[in-house]
Amino acid sequence: LVEAFRRVVSSGRLAHAYLFTGPPGVGKRLFAVELAKALLCEHPQAAARLDACDECPACLQVAAEVHPDFQRFGLPEEAHEIPVALIREAANHLALRPARGRYRVLILDDADHLSDAAANAFLKTLEEPPPASLLTLIGTSPDRQLPTIVSRCQVIRFSPLPADVLAGHLISEGRVEDPAEAARLARLGGGSLSRAQALADPELLKFRTEWLQDLAQPRHDSVAWAGRLVQIVEGAGKESAARRERANLLLGFLVEFLRAALVLQQGGDVPQLEAAEARAARTLADRLPAERLLAALERSLEATMHVDRRVQLVLALEALADATGQLLRPA
Ligand SMILES: [Zn+2]
Numbered sequence: 381l382v383e384a385f386r387r388v389v390s391s392g393r394l395a396h397a398y399l400f401t402g403p404p405g406v407g408k409r410l411f412a413v414e415l416a417k418a419l420l421c422e423h424p425q426a427a428a429r430l431d432a433c434d435e436c437p438a439c440l441q442v443a444a445e446v447h448p449d450f451q452r453f454g455l456p457e458e459a460h461e462i463p464v465a466l467i468r469e470a471a472n473h474l475a476l477r478p479a480r481g482r483y484r485v486l487i488l489d490d491a492d493h494l495s496d497a498a499a500n501a502f503l504k505t506l507e508e509p510p511p512a513s514l515l516t517l518i519g520t521s522p523d524r525q526l527p528t529i530v531s532r533c534q535v536i537r538f539s540p541l542p543a544d545v546l547a548g549h550l551i552s553e554g555r556v557e558d559p560a561e562a563a564r565l566a567r568l569g570g571g572s573l574s575r576a577q578a579l580a581d582p583e584l585l586k587f588r589t590e591w592l593q594d595l596a597q598p599r600h601d602s603v604a605w606a607g608r609l610v611q612i613v614e615g616a617g618k619e620s621a622a623r624r625e626r627a628n629l630l631l632g633f634l635v636e637f638l639r640a641a642l643v644l645q646q647g648g649d650v651p652q653l654e655a656a657e658a659r660a661a662r663t664l665a666d667r668l669p670a671e672r673l674l675a676a677l678e679r680s681l682e683a684t685m686h687v688d689r690r691v692q693l694v695l696a697l698e699a700l701a702d703a704t705g706q707l708l709r710p711a
Contacts, residue, residue, distance in 0.1 A: 396509030402538030405574030454489030491519035540571020602705025
C-alpha cells in the first residue's frame with residue numbers, strides 16, 4: 381500500500397476521497413495519519429517519497445492534531461452515531477484554502493457509525509471536492525457505508541498482517557524478547573497487531589483460555605462468567621472507549637472460538653487457538669449440531685453490534701453470557 385500510494389502521490393494522481401477498510405489493528409489509522417503528515421511535511425521530498433521527516437513543525441503539529449490544515453474526527457464519546465453537525469464542520473474544514481501546507485486533510489474515524497443523514501451531508505463534498513483536499517474515511521467494510529458514499533470514494537482494503545510482521549513488531553517495541561513467544565502471540569493475534577499486543581498481557585491470555593475452556597464444560601456457570609467478563613472489561617480503564625474496545629476484544633475471542641468449532645466439525649484445523657482452547661472447541665464440535673454453534677456465533681456477533689451501538693456494557697455482556705451458556709449446553 382505504501383508503494384502504491386507513493387506512485388500515486390508522485391504522479392499527482394492522489395484522489396480526493398478514500399475509504400480505508402479492514403479489520404481493527406492492521407494500521408488503517410496509522411497509515412492515514414502518516415499520509416497526512418507526508419503531504420503536509422515541510423521537507424521538500426517528503427510528499428513524493430511519502431516519508432514525513434517527523435521533525436519539522438508541520439509533522440509535530442499533525443502528530444499533536446493541532447495543524448491548521450489537518451483534522452481528525454471520530455465518533456464522540458457516548459454517541460452511537462456520528463452527528464450531522466460534525467460532518468458539516470468537517471466539510472467546512474475541507475472547503476477552506478490550505479493555511480500553511482499544500483493540502484487540507486481530514487480523517488474521519490469510525491466511519492461505520494455515520495448516520496444516513498450525516499452520510500448525505502457529506503455527499504456534496506464528495507461530489508465536488510474542494511481543490512487540494514484529501515478526505516479519508518476509516519471503517520471496517522464498504523458494506524457499512526451507503527452505496528452513494530462508496531461510489532464516490534476510492535476503496536482501499538487493508539488485509540490482516542502476516543504473522544512474521546506481527547512477531548517482528550512485538551519484539552521491536554519491546555513487548556516480548558523471546559522470538560518463539562513473539563511467534564506464538566502473532567499466531568494468536570490472527571493478523572491484528574492490537575490483538576497480539578493485548579494478548580502479550582499474560583493475565584488476559586490466561587483469562588481467555590480459561591473462559592473458552594469453561595464454555596465447553598457441561599456445567600458452565602454463565603452467571604459467574606458474566607461477572608468475570610464485566611470485571612475484565614472494567615479493568616481496561618475508567619473511559620468507556622477503553623472498556624468498549626476491551627469488550628470487543630473479548631467478543632472477538634468468542635467469535636473466533638465458535639468459528640473454530642465449526643471449522644473442526646468440517647474437518648479443518650485451527651492453528652490460531654492455544655492447544656487447550658482447540659481441545660475445548662473440539663469438545664463443542666463433537667457435542668453440538670452445527671445449528672447450535674451457528675446460533676451462538678450469531679448471538680456473539682449481535683453482542684458486538686450492541687457494544688458498537690453503545691448498549692450498556694454490563695447488560696450486553698450479561699445477556700451474552702446467559703445466551704451462550706444456554707446455547708452451548710449439552711444437547
Ligand atoms: Zn516534516
